[in-house]
Amino acid sequence: MRVASAAAVLLGLGPSVPAEAATTPAPGAAEEAEGCLTCHSDETLSLQMDSGETASLVMKPEVLAGSVHKALRCTDCHAGLDEVPHAERPHKNLAQWKTSFSEVCKTCHFDNYTKTLDSVHYGLQARGDAFAPNCVKCHGSHEMTKPAQPRSRISQTCATCHEGIYAKYARSVHGKALIEDGNQDVPVCTDCHRSHDIAGTKDRAWLMKTPALCGRCHADEKLMGKYGLSTAVLSSYLADFHGTTAGFGPGRKDAGDQRLVALCVDCHGIHDIAKVKDPSSSVFRTNLAKTCAKCHANASANFPAAWLSHYEPTFSHAPLVFSVRLFYRFIIPFIVGGLILQILLHLWRVVVNR
Amino acid sequence: MSRKRDQDQVVRFSGPERVQHFMVMLLFTVLALTGFPQKYHDAGWARFLVNTVGGIGEMRFVHRTAGLLFAGLALIHLTTAIAAVLAGRSSLGMVPTRKDFQDTVTTLRYYLRLSDVRAKFDRFDYREKFEYWGIVIGGLIMIVTGFVLLFPIMVTQVLPGEVVPAAKVAHSNEGLMAFLVVITWHIYNVHFAPEVFPFNKTIFTGKIDRERMRHEHALEYARRFPEDAGDRGSGTPTAENKTEDK
Numbered sequence: 324m325r326v327a328s329a330a331a332v333l334l335g336l337g338p339s340v341p342a343e344a345a346t347t348p349a350p351g352a353a354e355e356a357e358g359c360l361t362c363h364s365d366e367t368l369s370l371q372m373d374s375g376e377t378a379s380l381v382m383k384p385e386v387l388a389g390s391v392h393k394a395l396r397c398t399d400c401h402a403g404l405d406e407v408p409h410a411e412r413p414h415k416n417l418a419q420w421k422t423s424f425s426e427v428c429k430t431c432h433f434d435n436y437t438k439t440l441d442s443v444h445y446g447l448q449a450r451g452d453a454f455a456p457n458c459v460k461c462h463g464s465h466e467m468t469k470p471a472q473p474r475s476r477i478s479q480t481c482a483t484c485h486e487g488i489y490a491k492y493a494r495s496v497h498g499k500a501l502i503e504d505g506n507q508d509v510p511v512c513t514d515c516h517r518s519h520d521i522a523g524t525k526d527r528a529w530l531m532k533t534p535a536l537c538g539r540c541h542a543d544e545k546l547m548g549k550y551g552l553s554t555a556v557l558s559s560y561l562a563d564f565h566g567t568t569a570g571f572g573p574g575r576k577d578a579g580d581q582r583l584v585a586l587c588v589d590c591h592g593i594h595d596i597a598k599v600k601d602p603s604s605s606v607f608r609t610n611l612a613k614t615c616a617k618c619h620a621n622a623s624a625n626f627p628a629a630w631l632s633h634y635e636p637t638f639s640h641a642p643l644v645f646s647v648r649l650f651y652r653f654i655i656p657f658i659v660g661g662l663i664l665q666i667l668l669h670l671w672r673v674v675v676n677r
Numbered sequence: 678m679s680r681k682r683d684q685d686q687v688v689r690f691s692g693p694e695r696v697q698h699f700m701v702m703l704l705f706t707v708l709a710l711t712g713f714p715q716k717y718h719d720a721g722w723a724r725f726l727v728n729t730v731g732g733i734g735e736m737r738f739v740h741r742t743a744g745l746l747f748a749g750l751a752l753i754h755l756t757t758a759i760a761a762v763l764a765g766r767s768s769l770g771m772v773p774t775r776k777d778f779q780d781t782v783t784t785l786r787y788y789l790r791l792s793d794v795r796a797k798f799d800r801f802d803y804r805e806k807f808e809y810w811g812i813v814i815g816g817l818i819m820i821v822t823g824f825v826l827l828f829p830i831m832v833t834q835v836l837p838g839e840v841v842p843a844a845k846v847a848h849s850n851e852g853l854m855a856f857l858v859v860i861t862w863h864i865y866n867v868h869f870a871p872e873v874f875p876f877n878k879t880i881f882t883g884k885i886d887r888e889r890m891r892h893e894h895a896l897e898y899a900r901r902f903p904e905d906a907g908d909r910g911s912g913t914p915t916a917e918n919k920t921e922d923k
Contacts, residue, residue, distance in 0.1 A: 564845075567718045567733070574732015621830050628838025629829055636842070643843040651850035658854060662862040668788035673871050675790065 348394040359397045360384065362407075374416035387465045400427050418453035421460065428458045438519035446523070456484065470518075475501050477511040485512075491594040496601070498594075508546060531572055533586040534560060559633040560587070590614055606632075686884040687901075697754055698880045701812070704747045709856050711740035716849050741827060748820045755813075770800035770897075773810065777803040799896040808863060815855050822848040 360382065362368060368380040387393055398404060414420040429436035439445050439458075447455035461480050462470065471477055478501070482489035492498040492512070500506035515536055516522070522529035538557035540546055547554045560566040568584040577583060588596075590606050597604035605614045611627035619626065636644035690698075714723035714736060730736045761767040780796035780803045787795055796802075801809070825832045825844035832840065867877045872893070879885045891898045891905070898905070 561719075567715060570718055571724070571727050571733035574734045576731060577734065619830050621834075623830075623834050625833040625836065625838045626830060629833060629841035630838075631842055636846075641839055641842065643839045644846055647843045647846045648850075651846070651854070655850060655854045655857070659857045659861060662858060665785070665788070666861065666865050668785070669870065672788045672790065 349396045349399065352394065352396045355396050355398065356384070356387075358407075370414065370420070372414045372416050372420065376417040378417060378420065382465060390465055390467045391469060392465075392467055400424070402427070416453065418455075422448060422457045424464070425458045432458075435519045442519060442521045443523040443526075444521060454484070471511075473505075474507055474511055475505075477513050481512045488594050495592075495594060495596045496598050497596060508540070508549070510540065527573065527583075530586065531569060531583070533588055534566065534569055537587045553633060555635065556633045559631070559635070563630070585618060589617070685887055687887055687890050688883055689879050689885040689890070690883045692883070693757075695880060695883050697750065700750050701747075704743050704750065705855075705859065707743040708740060708747065709852070711736050711743065712852050713856075715740070716853070741823075744820070744823050744827075747816070748823075751813075751816050751820060768800065771806060771809055773803075773806055777806055797895040798893060799900075800894060802893070804862075804866060808858075808866075811858060812855070815851055818847060818851045819855070822851070 363380055363382045366379075366381055370378045370380055372378070382397075392400075414423075425436065425439070436458075444456045448457060460483075470480065478489060478492060478498070493502055497509040500509045501511065524530075534557060541552065542554050542557040544554050561570055565585045569586060573583060592605050597607075599606055601607060602609070604610065608627075612622060612624050615622045615627050615630075631641055631644065634640055636648060638645045710726065711730075714720075714726045715733075717723050727733050727736050730739060758767070762769070776799075780798065783792070783794060783796040784803070786792045822844035825840055826848060829841045867873060867880075868875060872889075885894075
């Protein structure tokens, strides 16, 4: 699927971990750690911030032992601390101290670090929001393991801050499958929102990619086949008014934050997406009129039928559309073919006459 | 206007008729250029055209404006035509008759060399009538379905929702058919047919060469210029030998 693969590239979901550095033990790592632990196993060792906050400076070897970074030297991350006791370094507050570690992560994870600079989270951080996430807030520090093991952990990580959204997601068709059934096919937060370069929810460039984003799975025949779902949802959307408009994207005069047109999520919901046959779904037959009315204020009960629900028109499902289509399928070749034939006959007779 | 017996040309179309053709030509081109990119939205040329006008919103605005102007033009044409018929001022030259079907058969037989008899035509031959009624009926379909697509909320207050996708299918296909008929049949008949090549200017100048009129509209010619028709024996000059400038 062209759209889907393009979306995968744009979302930057490829792996980017410098795996080798993390598995081959760095020479002298164990010896160095022993030296550090002389002090850093002391439970009372702590750091005092200018703000009055304190941070424990204890490192538990058993925590690091389970980490993907267990092979690194302490000073690989904690650089500039060769001198013992360490030189005094002022720290404004806890948040700023933790954020400063992002600069450390960058030395190896430069691509992901660079991506975060475009993220909505970095924007918050830059504005001085103490709660804005940084590398350590999502990934942890000494205990760091691969973020998607198990996959459900990703969404739980986001839930640390986005608790309400997570609760909604957990009730959705995707969230339920993940959390209750351990389904590995359904999207977690980062599949749609990306991980490092998370866009703001009003970022139109990202929003307008919604059809491609949903289509990555929902237009994948193999994947949808498993669940008996139609893959025509993307093509039928793109062929209709909303999809065509979305496909062309914003025009020159459209304001930057304008939504333009109904995307997948406008009808199906976002974090609360439910099965189409679930009576609580916004696209369940009896809820449709209300869903359409979100944009089309005076829509009558007849209006939802103007959309063929991603189905190809058939004689039993949409007899009028089917008949009109059939009519033109015959009349166009008949009329145009007939006229061209007459042109050819005319030319032939002109030639014969000469 | 009196007949121009001694001149080479005869007036065939009035000023308003020529203006109407020009407007249809202009609006048809604009509607096709702004309509097909919506039908074939995946194509590269469609993207190019949409970007050229600034976006899909802008293109739809142009398409709808041209569509409303086309509807206005159709309204003017049909009301004046109906008024003329009711007032008895119309020659009824566009009304299809049994003879048109006979002419079609005669012409096809001629093309197929089944006979050497050529049909003799009156003011409008069967091809012209076919095109005229094609654009009238096709135009009405486009106007009605275009209205449904422009005002789906209003339309579905009274009609079932399914008329909207049906109108879309009809609008899209009828437009395609009209386009194909124009670029094949119409362009051939007024540009590439050996009799008129390279350009039949009559609809723009309003005038037709006397000699061509005698060939292509023999019956009308005989009626308007009965004194010239004798030598050609074309048709029967009718009793109503009235002078019209149409």
